[in-house]
Amino acid sequence: MKGWNVGLWVLQGLLGVMFAMAGAAKMMQPMDALQGMGMTFVTYTPEAVVRFIGVSELAGGLGLVLPSALRIQPILTPVASGALAFVMALAAGAHATHGEGASVLVNVVLGTLLAFVAWGRSTKAPIAPR
DSSP, X not given: OHHHHHHHHHHHHHHHHHHHHHHHHHHHSOXXXXXXXXXXXXXXSXXXXXXXXXXHHHHHHHHHHHXXXXXXXXXXXXXXXXXXXXXXXXXXXXHHHXXXXXXXXXXXXXXXXXXXXXXXXXXXXXXXXX
């Protein structure tokens, strides 16, 4: 059980940092800077939607780590992970309709890892609240 816990913490930490950073960038960077960072979806997505995605990813990234780390409502960790997995499914669909195969693959891999964290923290190695 300890191995599961450590593995899930590592995965939560990596995904949490990645989503928090990506979300912050989508919230604060100009649209042309995001496009220069390889986020081609900003060319066909309204700016308000991109900013909303940024807020969602930042909140989700924090939700992957903070509730479990603080042991305050740790059930929010699998909820955040599941919500981000859903966002990745939607992103994969959007990228697929625009022929962005590499982005679809990234979304599928991230969505799978997020679904694994949601399962792991809700079933295999849940965190007990204080």
